[in-house]
Amino acid sequence: MAEAGRERVLVVALADDGPRVALPAERVRALAPIPALTRVPGAPAFLAGLAERRGMALPVLDLARLLAPATVRNRPSPALQGRMVVAEANGPVGLLVAGIVGLEAEPGGVAILDLPALVADLLPRRPGGAADVEASRSHAEPQPASPDAAFLALTVAGQTYALPLGAVEAVTRRPKAVAPASGAGSFFPVAMPWRGQALPLVDLATRLGLAGGAGTRVAVLRGVGLVADRVGPVLRVRPEAIDPVPRALRRAGPAADLAAGFLRRDDGTLVCLLSPQAFAGAAEPARAAPVAAGTAPIVVVDLAGRAYGLPAGAVCRVERAPEALVRVPRAPGDLAGMLAVRGGALPVLDLRRRLGLPPGGTRGRLVVVEAGGVRAGLLVDGTARLVRPEAGAIRPAPRGVADELAEGFGAALTRVADLPDGPLPLIDPAALLDRAALPGRPVA
Structure with missing residues (x-):
């Protein structure tokens, strides 16, 4: 705590009808509603979590739990009501309070928080700043090796x-x-x-x-x-x-x-x-069974009572199938329509139609894949699980199986993965999208 000075201060309440403290007004950057908070596993109770603010992760402290824990003994953590004060203390920090009393010229007997000292004890920083971030990055796992x-x-x-x-x-x-x-x-x-x-x-x-x-x-x-x-x-x-x-x-x-x-x-x-x-x-x-080198996870999808695999690296997202699509005049039979997305439209393929299967059944899921710079959605009956085949388990599809599958998928389905519950036909998204008549390059 610092002695009261002549600078203006922002007086805040730590709890309803509870103690008050003052923050130097020159360090207050904004007042905001309490945002969505992401908890840090293993963090102390006074660290309410992290909030996204202007492209960065903002540490948010619960001042009542930090300075007067007895006043919030029965309150859920973090605070669900109140305000957040964004302040500067050797870097931005969020402070949860029960309420804002007002901006005052004098603290009126209320103690003024020395924010830099308070935060330094809790969230110490190296003088170099960037060096500490890089050292932290070396601890974080994993480091991304690709653009996405x-x-x-x-x-x-x-x-x-x-x-x-x-x-x-x-x-x-x-x-x-x-x-x-x-x-x-x-x-x-x-x-x-x-x-x-x-x-x-x-x-x-x-x-x-x-x-x-x-x-x-x-x-x-x-x-x-x-x-x-x-x-x-x-x-x-x-x-x-x-x-x-x-x-x-x-x-x-x-x-x-x-x-x-x-x-x-x-x-x-x-x-x-x-x-x-x-x-x-x-x-x-x-x-700890070792993961075989060279294997990659596969998303298993259900289609007309049969399971197929898609490389997980090509799957952008999986979501519920849309209730309606925008129809494309004179579209090829397997193009179910277009789905409006941010910044453009996403072509959606019906894999049942591609296989020549009857339209019966419910298209429960939409799997968005990207390959060769093209992104599209695939309508399937459901997504079952994620598997990782053992080394050597992926092989060319047997001639009879390949002939059977080629009628619908062509070159998009020429391999199978041997799993404990049987062979799994694998879809090549690049070949599938390359053969599909897609209206332009979608944006998603």
Whole structure:
């Protein structure tokens, strides 16, 4: 706390009918409603989370939990009502308060916060700034190697998290019956059968300190399964929109290293990027089955009672099939129509028509793929799971199978992946879109 000076101050209330503090007005940059906050796993209670503001991740502190925790003992964290003060304290920071009392010439006996000193103790920065960011980036995992990095979304207790797509071996359902995971450690109380072994399961809601649990979907990493409410879709993010977790936001504790960074999406939301090593690294070495070199994940789609595979690297997103499309006059038979998207229109292909199958059935999902600079949507009956074939499991389709498939897909379907539950025909998106009569190059 600093002694009162002659500068104008902004007096704020920490809680309803609770204590008040003053902020130097020269350090206040804006007043705003409380934004959507993304929690940092393992962070202390006073760090309400991160908010997206003007293309950057803004750390947001709950002043009541920091300065007067007794006044908010029974209040949910973070605060759901009140205001956020954006202030400058060796960098921008958000401060949650219960209310704004007013801008005053004198604090009137209320203590003035020394914001730089307060924030320096909580969120220390190196003098060089950029060097600290680079050091934090080296800790964040993974570093994107392509212009568009791909991540798999996981929904846990209503919140969205993400994993690097390349770290996920498969996505499957959690069986109704699970067995105790003997000798697997406190984080692995139960296990499920997986490829002839017992796969330890981590309930993400419990691990992240969220209400909920008993999710139905499992994302399989190296030697461990992460249980979530929902898995998918695939998120594509530009490298410059991937921010590391600043070292200063990390605190010692069992969940301190779960977050590897944050993804800034085009809609302004932040998604916490989970570190695969924080989960898989805790599994027993004997249980950690190696991921075969050269394999890539495949999205399995359902079509007319049959399963097909699409390379996950070509899948931009998966969403519900649109209720209506804009028809294109004299369009080829497999072009179902155009879907209005931001900045243009997306051509949508009906794979049932491409295969010459009857129109019966419900087109439950739209899979947006991109290959060769062309983007299009594919109508399918459903998306089932994510798999990662073992090395050597992908081979040319047998002659009889290739002839059968070629009638509808042609050169777009000439390979199969041998999976434990049978061969999976693989669709080549580049060949599929190259043969399709698409009206121009879509924008999505």
